[in-house]
Amino acid sequence: MKKFFLAIIFNILFLNNLFALIEVDITRGNLDPLPIAVSPLHVDIKSEEFKNLKIKNLGEEISLIIEKNFRNTGLFNPLKKDAFVQKPDIAHLKPRFEDWRLIKAQALVTGKLLIKDEKLKVEFRLWDLAAAQEMTALAFTTTPSNWRRVAHIISDKIYERLTGEEGYFDTRIIYVAESGPKNQRVKKLAIMDQDGFNTKYLTLGNELVLTPRFNPTNQMVTYMSYFRNMPRVYLLDIETGTQEVVGNFPGMTFAPRFSPDGKKIIMSFAKDGNSDIYTMDLESRVVERITEHSSIDTSPSFSPDGKFIAFNSDRSGLQQIYVMRSDGSNVKRITFGKGIYGTPVWSPRGDLIAFTKMHKGRFYIGVMRIDGTGERLLTENYYQEAPSWSPNGRVLVFYRETKAGEKGEGFTAKLWSIDITGYNERRLSTKTDASDPSWSSLLSK
């Protein structure tokens, strides 16, 4: 947890002085993934031992992480390494473009690394094989134990160069790890790298915990806990492990999220059978009531500029999505389709709202424009809900549950992701059953 926000020093080696010819079309998902060769990074023979790191394999390992990241986007097709034609160190100096073109690669990633004085120095280059030129190159230095993050950062830089959009690989997902029978579930807060590695548990499972969400800098998490059987919203500092109850509410608080500036927590407070939306300023501790209605108002989510709040309410009879100004004025219902709607989450780009829809006993994850028009259902299943956006607004992660038999057998809860085009649905690997995912922002930003 300590190296979470380790500063990474970037030195741009070469500026991109020419316009690239290859560009990945990100609008259609996996129809025509770009063939890319990721050469193992060359390990400098002058490298020194570092703890129990297997230095010899490190270049290969990093290239495999990059490949997996790319394959999971559905936009790239990483080519098999046994067809590779050049040694990593030579390719990194200057690839024989025509040889790489022979194996049908359109882009090539090369690199090298050196561990010296307890520092890992990495550089990589991205080559456009058709144009026979370098597209981008970068070198950086970090602590060797950060080597997986190095692979993710390289992935982000290449993704950015080839798609024109920010990447989402150097990120983490916080979620609720679940175990035990369905009617006696044990739930713990867990955090992992976006690719399922480095899982850490933040609570012990003694009390029920739900709906963790990151703050914008990923250092804090707000979540709901039944500690001492008092269901309340909590604030957790990931690095220090300190926790506190948010506010002094005489009843259940739930459905917390941070405001986009990280200064407030927005949540629901339930009293006498009525749930309304409140904010609390974390510094001044001032509590503000945002909605005042006899219906259930919950699952609030700020727009990225902080000016609006989307939430769900059953004021019309059944759960529907509403948008209002952040002071609670100008409430407008935006969902009028068939079925009921919940869990609106504003895209980090601000142009879309992701939601859960329930219709005729089936559950959908979808996106719509912020005025409720242009609804697109991305995935349909027996039960799924709670979408959370990748920081670049391209991918949604959510959880899905399966049907249970007589004694609860057959029940699972897993994390899934899907591209907002509706393509590339994938299950995320988690050590245990999992629910309530929340995607961090880019860690190295």
Add this chain to the structure above:
Amino acid sequence: MNLGEKMTLNTNLKNILLVAFTTLLLSACSTAKKSGELDGDVYTGKETVEYLASGVPDRVFFATNKSSLTTKSRETLRKQASYLRKNKNLNITIEGHADERGTREYNLALGERRANAARDYLMTYGISGKRISVISYGKEKPVNPKSSSVAWSQNRRSVTVKVN
């Protein structure tokens, strides 16, 4: 590059149509189930029910997404009120629950509303609000883990629990 502008409508339309088609298929397959244990979709059976005392059931059941009390629920709660009037030192917690077929956060609110519906009714029958605390577990503590309409109807409940 602006993603929104370049979104291909064709593929999206296909997706929506596919989803719509599947929904049609599925809804055509499911026929309304009749069960002696259900009135509408409110559970009326005795399975899972426990008793605060002889003849005093500990729980009442709700329709999907509803927190209104049925005639039978009111009868149960009047029995609870009468039992509580006789046992003046007894305090209770009312637990509100929802079934698994809803979003987690909404279900927390719904459970709270159901528990309060039961609390309000007990109060109109002379039980002091000071003796009653409420807690919602949303869909987190199903009494029946099965995925079936009967199990869900058993899980949509408020349960009166003695605390001393």
